[in-house]
Amino acid sequence: MPSYRAPVDDALFLLNDVFHIERYGNLPGFAEATPDLIEAVLREAARLSEDVLTPLNRIGDTQGCTRLADGSVTTPTGFRDAFKQIVDGGWIGISVPEAFGGQGLPSALTETINEYFCSANMAFAMYPGLTQGAIAALLAHASQPLKDRYLPKMVTGEWTGTMNLTEPHCGTDLGLLRSKAVKQDDGSYRISGTKIFISAGEHDLSENIIHLVLARIEGAPEGTKGISLFVVPKISVNDDGSLGAPNGVTCGSLEEKMGIHGNATCVMNYDGAVGWLIGAENHGLSAMFTMMNEARLGVGVQGLAMSEVAYQNAVTYAKDRLQGRAISGVKYPDKPADPIIVHPDVRRTLMTIRAFNEAARALVMWASLKSDVAHRSGDDKQRQAADDALGLMTPVIKGVLTDLGFANTVSAQQMFGGHGYIAENGMEQFVRDARIAMIYEGANGIQALDLVGRKLGKDGGRALMEFLGELGAYIKDKNADDTMKPLVTPLGVAAGHLQQASMWFMQNALAKPDNAGAGATDYMHLFGLVALGYMWCRIAEAAAGKVAAGDGQVERYRAKLTTARFFIERMLPETATRLARIETGAASTMELPDEAF
């Protein structure tokens, strides 16, 4: 049975020593987030993750969810009690404005807590996680009456939320959407249609479920310009906030799927269900994208979370499993064999995962601070710059953290040999669960296209130039530092590859857009390597400071310096291959006629 310890110390180090959260004290909610409060909140989230959610992870996988004859859905044993603890602890609203019952704390806390919940039990963590996404969309786009009606109980978790985009014939291409909305005299709409792959669409954890649904208003234009967003409660909400009659939305069936069995993936049938418009008519996509962007960051966190828990269990196994002797000489002569952690290829695997985890966590933290500045700063220019950076990095975080997070669960499983393939050891569940994160909220190929096709060129490439500028200034600054020079010099090479690839697109993709499409995934990963490399330099800088100051945990910080070197030496050089691929262009990729396949 796998175990899990939430890496609280690592989050505190990042917040306090790497990103200096105290410097953000002018943002609303940050002054309240004292170091003591942050630590207390994270330790309590850790306890909940370790003691309550982790033991339910395998139960959720084996039991799955069950749809009863009346269309209701039950979650696995223990999920209801655990969710009650989420509600009682106010975990969903940690970063929601206090006006709606939240605590208004930095979103870095929410992302960190979500990492713990997800490491402990990804299928479970999706219920509160999707609710947070729905809250974000309502906050950004709904009218005050709708906010007042729905948000308070969603923020507590008494009601949960979903997002309903996909239909059987359309996922990525929402322009093909067929669900219909017919306007009623009272200003409401009647929604009809079938939605598929709706996570947490029906379940027994909350007394109501608030669906956000994309549909086309009668007479609206075809394509993406005729799509509107609606809020559709499972059970009608009366004006006094009490629950009324069931609305016309039901779960038609549950999908049988590869993993995340504890989360109910529903086919949802809307049959004249009453809904209310969020935002303006025919502007549903942009409203939904608010939710998607929050959700994409959250999905990136899932990649990290699965990598972390898989790593921890691989480490435990590598220390316990006795097999063979170190090639450099016997290390544990009192044992019948050495633990496999002595073998370089095992070390290489563990170091690779570890080097990802720590930098990915930093990148999420970096992005969540940008998010808070973008949402809370009173300074237009700062807000703009933060929004630029967040928009640029969101597809990178979603795509790269889930691709590598999944790959890391596979590597961690590999450490177990045949025992990793056996269900009861739990490693194969991590692989199956982590797999979905590469797919949902926009498959990773779509993230790459979002990066290359939208984010790069937006506002004349302002976001990229700002990022490269920040990077260049940092590298130049640290180049004079003997500890940092061996790290920032290769980072400069990698950043040069990123710049060169960006230039290549500018010069070659305007006339031939296929040149951008064929290189998009490589570009996203090149970007990810540079971003993670940058994070390693920031981490190393702070760790070196701790070592120099003779911190009590000096070995912990020395380990970070070694891991930084490992990343820079062994993982970062991949940027050269990514660049080489991009610069070959689309010719050999696109040359074959469709019939040749």
Added chain:
Amino acid sequence: MPSYRAPVDDALFLLNDVFHIERYGNLPGFAEATPDLIEAVLREAARLSEDVLTPLNRIGDTQGCTRLADGSVTTPTGFRDAFKQIVDGGWIGISVPEAFGGQGLPSALTETINEYFCSANMAFAMYPGLTQGAIAALLAHASQPLKDRYLPKMVTGEWTGTMNLTEPHCGTDLGLLRSKAVKQDDGSYRISGTKIFISAGEHDLSENIIHLVLARIEGAPEGTKGISLFVVPKISVNDDGSLGAPNGVTCGSLEEKMGIHGNATCVMNYDGAVGWLIGAENHGLSAMFTMMNEARLGVGVQGLAMSEVAYQNAVTYAKDRLQGRAISGVKYPDKPADPIIVHPDVRRTLMTIRAFNEAARALVMWASLKSDVAHRSGDDKQRQAADDALGLMTPVIKGVLTDLGFANTVSAQQMFGGHGYIAENGMEQFVRDARIAMIYEGANGIQALDLVGRKLGKDGGRALMEFLGELGAYIKDKNADDTMKPLVTPLGVAAGHLQQASMWFMQNALAKPDNAGAGATDYMHLFGLVALGYMWCRIAEAAAGKVAAGDGQVERYRAKLTTARFFIERMLPETATRLARIETGAASTMELPDEAF
């Protein structure tokens, strides 16, 4: 429901046009293998795979195997009938010498047929596949009486075979093995112990199961030098060949696992079971390695097979699924959207898998021809050279073809978006099934160590020097050819990286073996890229010949030239990153103390 078409034309092209099988006519069994016979055999294997085995694949996954109260095991519905067709068709013994009831045909045929069976139904294909491995070990090491007693019915498939190595506390490190053998007065042994992860250990497909079992004879030395190999039938075989009483071996339980549910993975309990020694006392490991080497080639074929069937289904989906419009302009104006195959990132994925499949198939063919020369040639020098090449390439084929084969099933699943995560579409089964191939028959990290630690240095590096020599001569020869030059020039660069990495190990790993261990996996993949690149050049050469000759299927061969370019331009450059990693050495990998993890 996934479908499958066996790529017979591709195998015929490789055998006839790339590898010129007619040039091997002096080897026993090759003269009989006329082009017509080969095609007829492969077409029949294709039919069996497509019509009989493919429809049973998902049934096998959902039903799995069942252990009854009496310890017997039933296979999924339809497996018995299908296996009867394997027996009736003589498929197991295609390449077994005629003296034991086989057909003595080239082993390239067996590998190709196994690819088809495995693409169609990997869990099923393991039953005949493991029997072939057991046959190989008996052929190489058993006494004539044992051969005569067991082989004929194993060759037909009336009896199946297994290999029993792993015990709960030992897998890779067989020196820790505890199973015991006690010699009896009649020359037999009584075997006792517990073996785990025994594929096809118990089932209802055959009337007897012949277990090959590693055990330690009473009083034998500790470690790997005291291990012997035994043949232990499930049911005793009388001197007249009839079946006698059940032997003391039973299936204690079935493992619940990630995939290959249709294959029974057994815990086997040996309780004084009667066995006979194969080969000499205490020389069991080397005998088992004969079986392992055959099996490792077969596992590499599984990686290819899963990649091929996943590719075919991804292509079908990419042509059917309408979503979005081509960025270079609408391609199918009569449809509501373009099929996703128009999108460059989808193309990139499909081309990557395709470029692997065709070259991997060639590499398997190349190795199987070496195997036949090594086993059948009358010329000592040729036999030696072929054996060198085969030994060198076996870990590369096992490790690289299963790593990339698995990665390709994941990429193919990704093409389906959310639909790939749903069980009924079958793509997620390919991922789960393919995963085991990276683990069993020596986890891929062990393959990398076998390559770097054993194969490279063996006989003063003779095998590597021969391979590099062959490669160098080929590149030099083709450099004068305008069609081939753009392919062999980058191949020369990649071969240079391989040579440089090999030199680096010679200079840096003798004193510090960790430097070899830390670079082993990267070296294996670097080797794999060079080998696949070499195969692409050979394929392109033959394809160019077909195009020049105005072959009727000229489009098919033009597609191969494009795919060759894709591989050389976009996949081969990864050798530079692999080399860079190797040359960093073990320092940052090994620096942390065990406690830091």
